[in-house]
Amino acid sequence: FYGAVINPTSLTAYSAFPRSLLAVGPTGNIEWIIAEVLPHQLQDELVQRGCLSEHLVELKDGEFLIPGFIDTHTHAPQVPNMGTGQQYELLDWLEKVTFPTEAKFSDLEFAQRTYQKVVRQFIDAGTTTCCYYGTLHLEATKVLADIVHSYGQRAFVGKCNMNRESPHYYVEPSTSSSLADTRALITHVRSLPSGPxxxxxxxxxxxxxxxxxxxxxxxxxxxxxxLGEIASSDPTLRIQTHISENPQEVKYTKHLFPDANSYTDVYDKHGLLNKHTILAHAVHLEADEVELIRKRGAGISHCPTSNFNLRSGVAPVGVFLDKGIKVGLGTDVSGGFSHSILTAIQHASMASKVLSFHLPSPTVVPSLPASFANRHLPIPTLFYLATMGGASVCGLDAHIGSFAPGKAFDALLVTVKNGTGATSVHLDEEHKEKKLDEWLERFLFCGDDRNIERVYVQGRLVGGCTFTPAKPLNP
Ligand code: GUN
Ligand code: FE
Structure with missing residues (x-):
């Protein structure tokens, strides 16, 4: 690839080069990146490095590459509900909106039809890695994993465990069946072929x-x-769950687990809080819970769209970042009304600005805040959360989240010159570096699927608005 590359490098910085040369090897990993190659040097560079020019993808004006987005928390079977039920808070919303829809996935044909559309939607929105909740159904969740696998997305796919405090028509009959189905799903997903x-x-x-x-x-x-025992005997197995999302939920959790010191302690006491745990929401944690999460090395999925929409609250993400806790973004469909991480980025910005209202302006030095708590998150930090932060929450930071030799080429080819809301009007050719800053910010705040031309996972073209599958990708 030859052209503009914008690459997150830390919580507070990204690099942006208008003329980078980036090589992807046959396994889909990045082989090397040259930050800046002038046009007249390009042919020599390609010849010297043994690259065939017919393999070169030259980016046009307004196009740039970024690492793919990582959605650390979403519910595939809730996509049919997106944008409805917004009058409810969490527990009523689960009962009246969510559980009735999830129950429909006992019908495998419905699951197949729905999940095909759902996974396509997430991929084309630029989500190259997705942490999916399925329903409680083993067979439907296998179907979800099969579709994700055949479409080429990187993902974690889980079957919900729920053996109580759920409606009679949508609850697992016993602890043993819940565990047997969980083991069966693990076996099924691990038996999927390793692909191209x-x-x-x-x-x-x-x-x-x-x-x-x-x-x-x-x-x-x-x-x-x-489940804690399964986790401890299987050290690479990730865990995902919800935590401290809503005050009534917190209160009821404490009522159900009177021996636990806190909501977080419930998971800790049961062996479910470790460096592979992804905790969604974390809106109402006490200070000792934040400290316990830090100590265990668990990560937090920040789901601001959902937290606003279900009136759950505003998660103190800056406090987590100051403590060195891993944080990524989650769409939490359909608590959140958008499947796009771009919306999560926009709402993460708004959430942090809400928390900064009491501070005098300006509340942040954009390039390097000394502390994140109660300050609005600058663009590099938002970009980090959607990419590198998500990668660390998933335990994949050595493999994805940014462009570097040896990492997978999980990438988006974005354009801001196609007449959409994100279209850049910056004409100042003198200040190319600044131009890329503007492209990125416009895309993050005004962009949508129409700006994402191509989506790559492990070097393979799997989606984007210019993508048409060569043949139907049925599992
Ligand atoms: N807590 C338990 N289940 C759910 C769910 O499906 N969505 C959200 N946002 N919170 C939950
Ligand atoms: Fe959720």
């Missing part, structure tokens, strides 16, 4: 299973303990 790039797969296949106790309320103590 087996060398690149190593011990991190594109699609992986993930333990998914829905939340503490919906699981008995013996179920949580058994």
């Amino acid at each position: 790039s087996p060398q690149a797969a190593s011990n991190e296949p594109l699609v992986q299973p993930i333990l998914t106790p829905r939340f503490a309320i919906s699981c008995t103590s013996d179920l949580l303990a058994s």
Whole structure:
């Protein structure tokens, strides 16, 4: 690839070069990147490095590459509900909107039809890695994993554990069946073929299973303990769950687990809080819970769209970042009404600005805040959360989240010159570096699927608005 490359480098910085040369090898990993190659040097550079010019993708004006987005928390079976039920808060919303829809996935034909559209939507929105909750159904969740796998997205796919405090028509009949189905899903996902790039797969296949106790309320103590045992005997297995999203939920959790010191302690006591745990929301944590999460090395999925929409609150992301806790972004469909990480970025910015209202302006030095708590998050930090932050939450920071030799080429080819809301009007050719800053900010705040021309996962073109699958990608 030859052209503009914008690459996150830390919580407070990204690099932006208008004329980079980036090479992807046969396994889909990045082989090398040259930050700046002048046009008259290009042919020599290609010849010297043994590249065939017919393989070169030259980016046009207004186009740039960024690493793919990482959605650390979403519910595939709730996509049919997006944009409805916004009058409710969490517990009523689950009962009246969410559980009735999820129950429909007992119908495998419905699951197949729906999940095909859902996964296509997430990929074309630029989500190259996605942490999916399925439903409680084993078979439907296998279908979800099969579709994700055949479409070439990188993902964690989990079957919800919920053996109590759920409606009679949507609850697992027993602890033992919940565990048996969980084990069966793990086996199924791990038996999916490693795909076109087996060398690149190593011990991190594109699609992986993930333990998914829905939340503490919906699981008995013996179920949580058994899931904790599975986790401890399987050290690469990730865990995802919800935590401290809504005040009534927190109160009811404490009522159900009177022996636990806190909501976080419920997961900790059951062996479910470790460096592979992804905790969604974390809006109402106490200080000792934040400290426990830090100590265990768990990560937090910040879901601001959902937190606003269900009136859950505003998560103190700056406090987590100051403590060195891993943070990524989640769409939390359909608590959140958008499947796009761009919306999560926009709302993460708004959420941080809401928390900064009490501070005198300006509240932040854009390039390097001394502390993030109660300050608005600058663009490099938002970009980091959507990419590198998500990668660290998923335990994949060595493989994805930014462009570097040896990392997978999970990337978006974006344009801001196609007449959409994100279209850049900056005409000042003198200040090319500044121009890329403007392109990125416009895309993050005004962009949508129409700006994402191509989506690559592990070097393979899998989506984007200019993509048409060569043949139907049925599992
Ligand atoms: N807590 C338990 N289940 C859910 C869910 O489906 N969505 C959200 N936002 N919170 C939950
Ligand atoms: Fe959720």
